[in-house]
Amino acid sequence: MENQIKQKLNRGLNNSQEKLPIKIVQFGGGNFMRGFTDYVIDKLNKETDFKGGIVNLQATPNGSIQKMEEQDNLYTLFSRGIKKGEIIDEKRVISAIQKSVNPYANYDEFLALAKEEELEFVFSNTTETGIAYDETETSYQGPHKNFPAKVAVLLHERFKHFNGANDKGLRIIPCELIEDNAFTLRDIIIKYAQLWNLEEGFVQWINQSNYFHNTLVDRIVPGYPKDDAESYEDQLDYEDQMMVVSECFLLFVIQEAGNLNERIPFNKINEQILVVDDIQPYRLRKVRILNGGHTLMLAPAILSGKELVKEAIDDQFIGTFLSDSIFNEVNQTLGLDEAELRVFAEEVFDRFRNPFIKHHLASIALYFVSKFKVRVLPSLLTYVEKNNKLPLNLTFSLASLIRFYQGSYGEKALPLNDEAGIIAKFKEIWANEDYEKVAELALSEKSFWDTDLTQVEGLKAAVVKALYEIDHNDMETAYKNFIQFYS
Secondary structure (H helix, E strand, C coil): CCCCCCCECCHHHHCCCCCCCEEEEEECCCHHHHHCHHHHHHHHHHHCCCCCEEEEECCCCCCCCHHHHHCCCCEEEEEEEEECCEEEEEEEEECCEEEEECCCCCHHHHHHHHHCCCCCEEEECCCCCCCCCCCCCCCCCCCCCCHHHHHHHHHHHHHHHCCCCHHHCCEEEECCCCCCHHHHHHHHHHHHHHHCCCCHHHHHHHHHHCEECCEEEECCCCECCCCCHHHHHCCCCCECCCCEEEECCCEEEEECCCCHHHHCCHHHCCCEEEEECCCHHHHHHHHHHHHHHHHHHHHHHHHCCCCEHHHHHHCHHHHHHHHHHHHHHHHHHCCCCHHHHHHHHHHHHHHHCCCCCCCEHHHHCECHHHHHHHHCHHHHHHHHHHHCCCCHHHHHHHHHHHHHCCCEECCEECCCECCHHHHHHHHHHCCCCCHHHHHHHHHHCHHHHCCCHHHCCCHHHHHHHHHHHHHHCCHHHHHHHHHHHHC
8 A cells, every 4th residue: 555654663573573692792883884794693693503692882972873773773784786697686684783872871881781791792883083092082981982992991891890701802803994903903902901001911811812803894885775765665564764775795804813713603604704814815806806907997998988887897898808807817916716716806797787886987087097006007017027928908908097198088088087296297298299208208107106117028018009009999999909919
């Protein structure tokens, strides 16, 4: 019935009244956490014997957990995207959160969490600026605004309540997007312990009885679909003001410490959750394949007249160019398992094809030179070092970038969006009409690349050839002529 009043989502309506023991304290209950970690825990609860309840802590004084409490801490997660060429459009009610607590209004309730017998994990996502030291938090007495200060108090209260028992330490798994996020958080917690003159035994307990797991997380979670809420509401037979939309892709890489999978069975659910000894290769993989994939196809795609990432990868020429670049050139430089890299790359291509996300190529062009230097150039140089020859696709991509910074192609202005100095330097370079001079100046400009690329054997000549072909043919023909010349 069109005008039927729907009942607000609640545990009775959803038949999810099982009380789960509190095993997890979560700092930050925003879109990402609800579409990422809460989803993972919910799946563990429903598919394994983990049975872990979450307490959701309001992260900021101005936040609001009222809507979550009004829905018995339930919400619907819509996961949408493409996996292995198939469109995925799923929804599920997430029931892992047992209660939400506002530590600013109910500080004693927050402190009481330290006494939970089965508490074992701390998850967080307080943005990249959240893991920071605030020297103004000079008092142990709360509530504190600073996130590491809150964790320090929670740990100290637990240390006191359980008399420093070794088996009552926690596993800290932050999801903030900074390198060595857990180790950075640990060091700040210790700084607060010293600032507050807490006992030395507490610092020893932090180091010896708690585990700090660095992580790498990756999932796009747009959150509440405010621009299209009605179409989502039509799919539900209840009212849900806290629904969340995410892509279906999920990557969670966690640095091993203390046999993590024995405590939380990530390996028993069908998600890309990797518990590894060294997280850096996976960070490198993401930068070189996901971010690098966007960057290396950017100039060829824009010069081919494409405007969206999905449009580019669906194009036979650009799609094949990107696939060949990743599988035949980039992956060879990473030193990881070939099958693992292939799976990851195929998932990246599925993400690029996601029909539910409009990703404009022009937005990727922001600070294009800097992105290329970090994301693509290391693959090019490593390939040369390993194979003693040029990676032709990456070389063509570099030449396309140089051509892109001329500023126009045919009658079309190109979306230059970089530092004024870089744009001015390219304008100066392109004042020359000789391709050899353009290549010489562009490749030798250390302010672009932090190195003189004319020293890479054969690179200058290859860029000259590519620039000539790009200016005298359409992009697909230019690429084919370039490849054929070097074959």
